[in-house]
Amino acid sequence: EDKVVQSPLSLVVHEGDTVTLNCSYEVTNFRSLLWYKQEKKAPTFLFMLTSSGIEKKSGRLSSILDKKELFSILNITATQTGDSAVYLCAVEARRYGGATNKLIFGTGTLLAVQP
Amino acid sequence: DGGITQSPKYLFRKEGQNVTLSCEQNLNHDAMYWYRQDPGQGLRLIYYSQIVNDFQKGDIAEGYSVSREKKESFPLTVTSAQKNPTAFYLCASSRGATSALSSYEQYFGPGTRLTVT
Numbered sequence: 001e002d003k004v005v006q007s008p009l010s011l012v013v014h015e016g017d018t019v020t021l022n023c024s025y026e027v028t029n030f031r032s033l034l035w036y037k038q039e040k041k042a043p044t045f046l047f048m049l050t051s052s053g054i055e056k057k058s059g060r061l062s063s064i065l066d067k068k069e070l071f072s073i074l075n076i077t078a079t080q081t082g083d084s085a086v087y088l089c090a091v092e093a094r095r096y097g098g099a100t101n102k103l104i105f106g107t108g109t110l111l112a113v114q115p
Numbered sequence: 116d117g118g119i120t121q122s123p124k125y126l127f128r129k130e131g132q133n134v135t136l137s138c139e140q141n142l143n144h145d146a147m148y149w150y151r152q153d154p155g156q157g158l159r160l161i162y163y164s165q166i167v168n169d170f171q172k173g174d175i176a177e178g179y180s181v182s183r184e185k186k187e188s189f190p191l192t193v194t195s196a197q198k199n200p201t202a203f204y205l206c207a208s209s210r211g212a213t214s215a216l217s218s219y220e221q222y223f224g225p226g227t228r229l230t231v232t
Contacts, residue, residue, distance in 0.1 A: 004157070034220055042119075042205065042223040043158075088157070103221060105150075105157035 002027045004091050006106035014114050017079050021109045023089030024071040031092040031101055033065055033072050038086040038108070046074070046087075079113045086110050118142065119224035121206050126229045128200075136191045136227045138206030147189035148207040148221060151175065158205060164189055193229065200231045 004025045013019055023033065032050045036043035047056045049065035049072060056063050060079075065072045076083055086108040093102045119140040128134045140147065146165050150158040160173030164183040178197025183189055189208075193200045207221040 036223075041225040045220045045222065048220050090158075102160070103148075103158075105159075107155060107157045 002091070002093055002102075002104045004089055004104050004106040006087075006089050006109050008109060009107070010110040010112070012112045012114060013079055015080055017113075018075065018077045019079060019111060021074040021076075021087050021089075021111070022071060023073070023106055025089075025091045025104075026070065027091045027093045027104060029094040030067065031094040034090045034092065034103070035063055035072070035074050036088040036090065038088055039084075043088055076111075079111075081113050081115055084111055084113045119206060119208055119222055121204075121224035121227050123227060124225065126227055128229070128231050130231055131195045132231075133192055133194050134200075134229065134231075136193065136204055136206075136229070138189045138191065138224055139187055140189075140206075140208045140222075140224075141187060142208055142222065143186070144208035144210055144222075145186070146209045146219075147183070148209075149173070149179070149181065149189070149191045150205045150207065152203045152205060152226075161191065161204075193231075200229060203228050 007022045032048050034048050035046040037046055047063045052065055052067040060077045063074045088108045089106040090103045122137045148163040149161040152158050159175050161179050162170055162173050162181040164170035167183055167186050170181050170183050178194055180192045204227045206224040209219040209221045
């Protein structure tokens with residue numbers, strides 16, 4: 001059965017700290033791994049990773065994928081209170097025969113950044 | 116402004132009533148999806164549609180129904196057969212649902228929180 005596991009489940013840090021969020025997966029026919037940030041409502045897209053070892057970066061956020069060890073990390077440096085959110089990891093599994101590719105979501109990591 | 120809208124934001128219903136959640140997108144996306152989010156669980160796929168007039172069951176379709184009569188719209192009906200309907204419902208869309216060449220990220224609407232008592 002396909003699964004995506006995120007750790008830790010929750011994390012409390014102080015402004016300025018650096019955090020690393022983990023996502024491991026066991027998915028048949030891996031296609032891509034996506035990170036989303038969910039503050040109160042709609043998850044917003046952060047990164048899509050398809051190749052191992054290539055870091056994707058956006059401001060203070062960066063992410064990398066290891067397809068051999070089946071995991072990804074999301075790093076946030078110099079955290080701010082606005083980074084407080086649930087961070088969701090999702091893995092896209094390719095389906096064949098006209099079936100849609102499927103996104104399997106982890107349960108998320110709740111990050112709280114205190115001033 | 117392109118995006119996905121869901122309405123209403125909050126919905127309250129009595130047990131035994133059917134209720135329809137709206138999802139509209141003006142992104143010209145082919146694929147649309149409905150997810151359910153419960154505390155401590157990841158998003159779970161209810162239904163998805165790759166193209167107009169076609170839709171497929173996801174992992175937890177029982178007690179739900181959908182239609183896709185227009186590209187822009189993918190309403191979800193929560194029927195009285197759904198055992199635990201109280202949840203946060205998210206609609207999403209993407210450029211395409213199947214591709215051997217590219218993956219497409221899904222864009223999410225703001226969600227509808229349904230409470231059934």
